[in-house]
Amino acid sequence: VGPSQVDPRTGEILDADIGFFHTVMNLARNWYFVQAGNVDPQAAKLPLPDALMGELLRYIAAHEVGHSLGFPHNWKSSSFYPVDSLRSMSFTQKYGDEASIMDYGRFNYIAQPGDGASPMPKVGPYDMFAVEWGYRPIFDAKTPDDERETLNRIAARQETEPYLRFGVSDANDPTVQTEDLGDDAVKATTYGLKNLRAITKRLIPATTEAGKDYSTLREIYGEIWGQRNRELGHVANYVGGVIRTQRIAGQEGVVHTPVSRAKQKEAMTYLKKEGFTTPADFLAPEVLVLIEPTGSVDRVAAGHRSLLNILLNNDRMARLVNTTALTQKERPYTLSEMLADLRDCVWTELSAAHVAPDVYRRGLQRMHVDMIGTKLGPAPAPFTPPGAPPGFVIVSTPLPGEARALLRLELKDLDAAITRVIPKAADRETRAHLEDTRLQIKDFLDPEEK
Numbered sequence: 001v002g003p004s005q006v007d008p009r010t011g012e013i014l015d016a017d018i019g020f021f022h023t024v025m026n027l028a029r030n031w032y033f034v035q036a037g038n039v040d041p042q043a044a045k046l047p048l049p050d051a052l053m054g055e056l057l058r059y060i061a062a063h064e065v066g067h068s069l070g071f072p073h074n075w076k077s078s079s080f081y082p083v084d085s086l087r088s089m090s091f092t093q094k095y096g097d098e099a100s101i102m103d104y105g106r107f108n109y110i111a112q113p114g115d116g117a118s119p120m121p122k123v124g125p126y127d128m129f130a131v132e133w134g135y136r137p138i139f140d141a142k143t144p145d146d147e148r149e150t151l152n153r154i155a156a157r158q159e160t161e162p163y164l165r166f167g168v169s170d171a172n173d174p175t176v177q178t179e180d181l182g183d184d185a186v187k188a189t190t191y192g193l194k195n196l197r198a199i200t201k202r203l204i205p206a207t208t209e210a211g212k213d214y215s216t217l218r219e220i221y222g223e224i225w226g227q228r229n230r231e232l233g234h235v236a237n238y239v240g241g242v243i244r245t246q247r248i249a250g251q252e253g254v255v256h257t258p259v260s261r262a263k264q265k266e267a268m269t270y271l272k273k274e275g276f277t278t279p280a281d282f283l284a285p286e287v288l289v290l291i292e293p294t295g296s297v298d299r300v301a302a303g304h305r306s307l308l309n310i311l312l313n314n315d316r317m318a319r320l321v322n323t324t325a326l327t328q329k330e331r332p333y334t335l336s337e338m339l340a341d342l343r344d345c346v347w348t349e350l351s352a353a354h355v356a357p358d359v360y361r362r363g364l365q366r367m368h369v370d371m372i373g374t375k376l377g378p379a380p381a382p383f384t385p386p387g388a389p390p391g392f393v394i395v396s397t398p399l400p401g402e403a404r405a406l407l408r409l410e411l412k413d414l415d416a417a418i419t420r421v422i423p424k425a426a427d428r429e430t431r432a433h434l435e436d437t438r439l440q441i442k443d444f445l446d447p448e449e450k
Contacts, residue, residue, distance in 0.1 A: 002067030016068035018061060028056040033220060034227045035109040036119035037206070038195040045206045046216060059101070059121055066102045066127065070134065076167030077126045078105035079175035083182035083191070089116035096122030097181055099163040100130075104178035109192040109227070129157070129164045159251070167244060172319065174241035174259060180234045186270045189231040193274065196224055197281045204287065218291040221284070228282060229303045232275045236307050238267040239338060240316040242323070258323045261333040268338070272345040275307050278360040297359060304364045308371050311342055314397040321402045335403060339410050342368075350417050355434070356426035362433045369414070369437055372407050373444030375399050408445065415441045 004016035029048055037043040042052050077100035085091040086108055098105035101123050111117035133154045141147040158164045167176035174185070182188035199206075203224070207217040241259040283296055310316070320335040346368045349357045357365065382395045399407075418434050418441075425431035 002064035004068055004070070006070070011070075013068070013070055018064040018068060020057075020060075024060060025053060025057070028053070028060060030220065030223045031106050032056055032119075033206075034196065034199060034223045035107040035192075036111075038198045039108075039111050039113050039115065039117070040119055044202075046220075055120065062123060063101050069131070071102050071127070071130055073104065073168050074100045074102045074126060074130075074166050075104060075169075075176045075178055076165055076173075077124065077163065078103040078181050079177070080163040080165070080183055081181070083110055083184045083187045086110040086182055086188075087112060087115045087117050087191075089118070092118035096120060096124055099124045100126035102127065102130075105181050106179060108181065109195060109231075110181055110188050112191060112194070113198075124163075125161075126164050126166070129154070156251075158246075159253075166246065170244055171315065172242045172256075173244045174234075174237040175243055177234055177237060179230050185234045185238055186266055189235055189270070189274070192231045193228065196228055200224055200282055200284055200287075203284065204290070214290045217287065221287055221291060225282065225299055225303070228279070229306050232271065232303070233306060233310060235267045235270055236275070236310040239264050239311060239333075240319045240323070242319060258319075258327065258332075261331055264333040264338070265341075268341045268345065271307060272341075272348070276304065276345045276364060278358055279303070297363060300360045301363050301367065304360075305367060308367060311338070312371055312375065314375075314399050314403070317403040318397065318400045321400050336406055339406055343410060343414060347414065347417070350421050353424065354426040355421050355424045356430055357433070359429075362429070365433070365437065366440070369411070369440050369444070372411060373440065375407055376404065376411075376444055377447075411441045411445055415445075 001019045001021075002016065003019075005014045006012065007014055029046065032040075032048065032052075033043050033046065040052075042049055048056075078098035080099055081091075081095070081097070085095075086097055087110060092108060092111070096118065097108040097110075098121055101121050103121075105121060107121070108117060108119040111119060133151060136154075138147045138150050141150070158166075167173060170176040180188070200221075203221060204217065207220050208214065238259050241264075243257045243259065245253065245255060245257070247253055247255050279300060283300070288296055317335055320333065320338060324332045324334045346365055349355050349361065379398055380396045382393045384393055415438055418438055422431060422434050425434060
């Protein structure tokens, strides 16, 4: 942590500290192992060497020093380096893996074995830029207002040097995400999952020691699933995304730019291939028999639920509706098309000669129907989270009327498709699943008949 005390009259930082929690080394170890363990021989087996742990702590300390200088997080800075450059030894040794150490990019999960690319973040070009803007003396200025022209000239470099741009806490903008790297989420995640698959295959020898229990194996296996789900989430957030570029009056260009139709379609295609399929490469039976009696179905379901929550988020659906209404220059990616593509991702088996979704896919399909049906019901009541101050209330974004109509039609179309394929059910489990789903849909569409 890097707390500071600031004089509200001037912005002067009066006091700043850096504190380390006692668990920070465990956190850094887990990050590094799952993100860089396939490319750094030092991370082939736990525990990590002391010298490497020192480097990880130095990275964390540098980030906190940035806070002590007054710099907030810049989650946009990790989205500008080309993915291929992050596999380059010369590029990463000079620039690290993100344009600002104030981002949450962590370690280079894109680099592949043999690339020689650096896995470590560095103080980047945005950080130098922020120091220049915030601390460079302007000796000929007599008043703060006299500094404005020089400061604006420094800030204007963001137009021609996009890796100097800033963004934080913007749920609309997929280039403002945490734990992401590179300018192409699909390409970055393809490389990231390739590394995770390799780490999963050698997880037992890397995390176990004779005479000790399997607690580290259990912990790291959970971290692998968490990293997988995060990377797939980076892709999903491009659907319905609107990129924000900070500009002021007098500058050329717009502030809000919807993600292109092609980019959104690419994201949905990738999620069908990687996100919604059964992740057999990560379901390691040799690991599961050592760490838990049950749980594989829940692990897969958590990943599926995360993706469905992203894609069926009310704000996201509202953005798709609004973007369609405003887009004139190119064919937009509509909410109707997104919902149809999602149905194809989730219910792919309905087009097969023999319908036989496995237990993981059946769970996904039930989840899909439940989530849509719940949205058609009463809106969640406002609530106060535990520990929130008096008067603090969270109000959910209402479901857009356009989305309500389309979601209702989705259930009707899905019911018709299921009715047609029930005779093609390959086994008793599948038939039970399909018939039960039809009853679920009926309850959601005609609740008064319950």
